[in-house]
Amino acid sequence: MKSTLMTAAAVCALSIASAGCVTVVDGSWDDDGVSVELIEPLGAPTSASAADAGQAVTADGAAAFVAQAETRLAALSEEAARIQWTRATNITHDTMWLESRINAEYTELQVELANGAARFNDVEVPADVRRKLNLLRLGIVLPAPNRPGAAGELAEITTRLDSTYSVGKFEFKGRQITLDEASVLMAETRDPAEMEALYEGWRTVSPVMAADYARMVEIANEGATELGFADTGAMWRAGYDMEPDAFAAETDRLWEQVRPFYENLHCYVRSRLNDRYGDAVQPDSGPIRADLLGNMWSQQWGNIYDVVAPAEGGASSYDLTERLVASGYDARKMVETGEGFYVSMGLEELPETFWERSMITRPEGREVVCHASAWDLDNLEDIRIKMCTQVNGDDFYTVHHELGHNYYQRAYKDQPFLFKNGANDGFHEAIGDFIGLSALTPTYLNQIGLLQSVPGEAEDIPFLLKMALDKIAFMPFGLMVDRWRWGVFNGETSPAEYNDAWTANMLRYQGLVPPGPRPENAFDPGAKYHIPGNTPYTRYFLAHIYQFQFHRAACQQAGWTGPLHRCSVYGNEAVGARFNAMMEMGQSRPWPEAMQAFTGQRENDASAVADYFAPLNVWLTAQNRGKSCGWEA
DSSP states (O other), rough: OOOBBOOOOHHTTSSSBBBBOOEETTTTTTBBBBBOOOOOOOOOOOOHHHHHHHOOOOOOOOHHHHHHHHHHHHHHHHHHHHHHHHHHTSOOHHHHHHHHHHHHHHHHHHHHHHHHHHHTTSSOOOOOHHHHHEEEEEESSSSOOSTTTHHHHHHHHHHHHHHHTTOOEEETTTTTHHHHHHHHHHOOOHHHHHHHHHHHHTTTSSSGHHHHHHHHHHHHHHHHHHHHTTHHHHHHHHHHHHHHHHHHHHHHHHHHHHHHHHHHHHHHHHHHHHHOOOOTTTTTOOOOGGGGGGGSSSSSSGGGHHHHHHHHTTTOOOOOHHHHTTOOOOOOHHHHHHHHHHTTTTTTHHHHHHHOOOOOOOOOOOOOSSSOOESSSSSSEEEEEEEOOOSHHHHHHHHHHHHHHHHHHHTTTSSSSSGOSSHHHHHHHHHHHHHHHHHHHHHHHHHHTTTOOOOGGGGGGHHHHHHHHHHHHHHHHHHHHHHHHHHHHHHHHHHHGHHHHHHIIIIIIOEEEEEOOTTTTTTTTGGGGTTTTTOOOOHHHHHHHHHHHHHHHHHHHOOSSSOOOGOTTTTTTTHHHHHHHHHHTTTTTOOOHHHHHHOOOOOOOOOHHHHHHHOOOOOOOOOOOOTOOOOOO
């Protein structure tokens, strides 16, 4: 993910090394996830021979090659970003055509530069040059092979996939509804028949994507092989300052740290669903029926808190959505409040152009990509967000999350072009989620006047349960999406097996099953934005580890001595200064160095998750006593 935040979902698919289009992802609390899409800049295609001309395979030649690559990418990235923004905020045949063309040009440039960088693999060069060469080689999300027409075909497919998702509608109760409408209904209904109809209805949008997706995999794998990788998934895993297999093992290690807590939460939620719906709908053993969890992808379960709340003392003394409405919040004030958090830590206000050019609400009369995202269009100050903001607690969090991307982009704007990115893609997601942990505390809501007083300890379990229903419930989903893709890319999963493999991953990692048999032509992976949008997803799993690691370190720096889940760093400029120093590093150093700059630790550490939720885990264990927890996968 490089620096220019160009935001087109389709482009996000093309490259990670060059630009930073960041969307919220499914990791965030927006309806389609916590997500960050970092999008890349485009450049005019040129032949590899032209790029290599005059550059000897020496240290000086490598330095000259890198300098030329950065100049070319920087010069053309703004044009691409503006085309991508135009398509995302006005989906038409013409804007799709424009984006497809520039995506193709950019892919050709990225392939050319990646192949050029590989010429210097065995040359001894300074550390910063080596890092830039590696980023050029690893920076393409979907590499096209170096043959005529390949980049164009790939760009057409990725744009078509993204747009099919973005304009998808299905029939529900006699009328066509959008994903936005379906997500609201999914969160609110408690009728199992309606939940099933909504769950299955949205998945009627994706079967048409399956053939395109299979062809896209073929093309991308051909390109990845040319770059020296076993397949596209191996290339993705190579981008974490460690070997691909070592990275996969590291994510497994982190999951094992949090899995027992997830299983404890799963056991409790299943029992409460059984109490509500009975054995015929949700048995008190085995997997959970996915559509009962209040979210279109079952990735976060907070929408069903009313169903699973503690039998005694489960009511909170406030409802954040109600407090926002009663306090006269609109979309603009939501974003201004998010900005205020960062400013309170000593960071600068957003530029006036942010307010002039962002899309904060859904416009009338045109199709747009509502999936929340943060953009940096010129690698300097033209930062924006794109959201169809609603005044509710979820979007209050999402605003704080998305602005984290923007503040990260602004912090590293003075880095060389190839270092204008997060330390790794998990960092970009975790920045805003870390702020979001403070933003949801009653402490912060009291600090900004949304609450007159901070509730007592009696509300700790309800608060932590709500948080766990979103944060902990998400973690296995954050793993399974790319586990599915890695199997697709390496050939273990054939196109005929796409849907069965997805369902198997749901069961293995989440302990969930669909509400009923899936149709023969089902392509359920395509019903999740990050699959047709080609956004690598493990970043969101990492972000769910990092955000708690950041939060614990920040609270320690602030001298906080109370429970970790009540800590807010709002207004702490000393924490803000250290936080900004980490962000200013961008991708210039390996991620363990960036982690150490802020937290004092060089490794991934999920123990902060356990520290944050410790009181809840004790309570869940007591609630589950005598239950048969777990499921067979």
